[in-house]
Structures are given as C-alpha cells and as structure tokens.
Amino acid sequence: MEEENNPPIIIECPHCHVQVIPMANNICPSCREDINNKQNVNSRQVVLMVHESEELPPYCYSCSAPTDRYVRISADEESGLETLIFGEKSPESTSNVIVYLPECELCSDSEIELIEVDYENQTMKIMVDIRFEEKVLQFRAS
Ligand SMILES: [Zn+2]
Ligand SMILES: [Zn+2]
Structure with missing residues (x-):
C-alpha cells in the first residue's frame, strides 16, 4: 500500500x-x-557558494588546471524594487555581488553557470568542477 x-x-x-x-x-x-x-x-560538477570578493585558489573553476587568469562576474539586483522597499537609496549600499573567478584560457569559451545570488549575504552559487571545490575547501581551511 x-x-x-x-x-x-x-x-x-x-x-x-x-x-x-x-x-x-x-x-x-x-x-x-x-x-x-x-x-x-555531469557528475563532476557541483554547486559552490562563494562570498563577494572572496579570494579563490589559482585553479580553473571549470577544469581545475592551474591558472592565474581571473574573470569578473557580477550580479545586479533590480534597483527599482530596492528603491520601493527601502525608500531612499543610500549611495554606499551595494546591491550587486562581484566575484573574481579563476578560469583558464581553454575554458574561457564555456559559459559560467550561475545558480543563485543572495544579495543580502553577498554570496553566489556557481557550478564548478568537483576538484576545484576541493581546492577551495582546502584553501579556506588553511
Ligand atoms: Zn579550465
Ligand atoms: Zn530541474
């Protein structure tokens, strides 16, 4: 039953x-x-949460090859909505989340898969290679 x-x-x-x-x-x-x-x-891909301006290890997010090439990714909140809720918008408040993601030359053609942006906590969830996630976790722990 x-x-x-x-x-x-x-x-x-x-x-x-x-x-x-x-x-x-x-x-x-x-x-x-x-x-x-x-x-x-693709079981080698996992979701990684990254904080804004967090330092990431110099390995490609997509294939985990060593790289010193970083790409800037930013997400912007719709400013209209924010103005409605909070009234006057203070110039200091940043509603966008910016992350510098390591990406090697070979992977520069592939699109970065952004899963979710949390503007309140200034974090992003990005699809990354599972080996890159391991390196990030090691990097954070060190
Ligand atoms: Zn790569
Ligand atoms: Zn689905």
Missing part, C-alpha cells in the same frame, strides 16, 4: 540544481527534466 500523507520531500534537482518538490512522475517543476534520469548529468 502506498502512503498518501507523507510530507513533501524537497530535493536538489540534478539538472537545474534548484531545490524543488518533485511533481508526479518525478518531474522537476523548475526545468521539467526527469529527476531520476541522471544520465545527462
């Missing part, structure tokens, strides 16, 4: 990496992919 009154399970979709409650047939409501079908998923 099937349980009908289980609480909804929130999982991270392996395709779009959004926290979702799967629909019937395990379809992701965000990207409409089959959550159980992980065949097209």
Whole structure:
C-alpha cells in the first residue's frame, strides 16, 4: 500500500540544481527534466557558494588546471524594487555581488553557470568542477 500523507520531500534537482518538490512522475517543476534520469548529468560538477570578493585558489573553476587568469562576474539586483522597499537609496549600499573567478584560457569559451545570488549575504552559487571545490575547501581551511 502506498502512503498518501507523507510530507513533501524537497530535493536538489540534478539538472537545474534548484531545490524543488518533485511533481508526479518525478518531474522537476523548475526545468521539467526527469529527476531520476541522471544520465545527462555531469557528475563532476557541483554547486559552490562563494562570498563577494572572496579570494579563490589559482585553479580553473571549470577544469581545475592551474591558472592565474581571473574573470569578473557580477550580479545586479533590480534597483527599482530596492528603491520601493527601502525608500531612499543610500549611495554606499551595494546591491550587486562581484566575484573574481579563476578560469583558464581553454575554458574561457564555456559559459559560467550561475545558480543563485543572495544579495543580502553577498554570496553566489556557481557550478564548478568537483576538484576545484576541493581546492577551495582546502584553501579556506588553511
Ligand atoms: Zn530541474
Ligand atoms: Zn579550465
């Protein structure tokens, strides 16, 4: 017999990496992919949270090869909305999040996959190579 009154399970979709409650047939409501079908998923990619102006180790985020090339990525909050909520906008407040991400020459053609931006905490979630994540965690711990 099937349980009908289980609480909804929130999982991270392996395709779009959004926290979702799967629909019937395990379809992701965000990207409409089959959550159980992980065949097209690159398992070497993970989501890494990076703080604004955090120093990152000199390895490519995408292939983890040593590099001293950094690319600037920035995300801007819609300023209209902010003005509505907070009234006058102070010139000191930065509503955008800027991160310098190491990226080697070879990977410069591939697009950086930004998952989520948290303007309040000034963080970004970016898809990175799992080996790069390891290096970042080591770097942070040292
Ligand atoms: Zn999805
Ligand atoms: Zn690379």
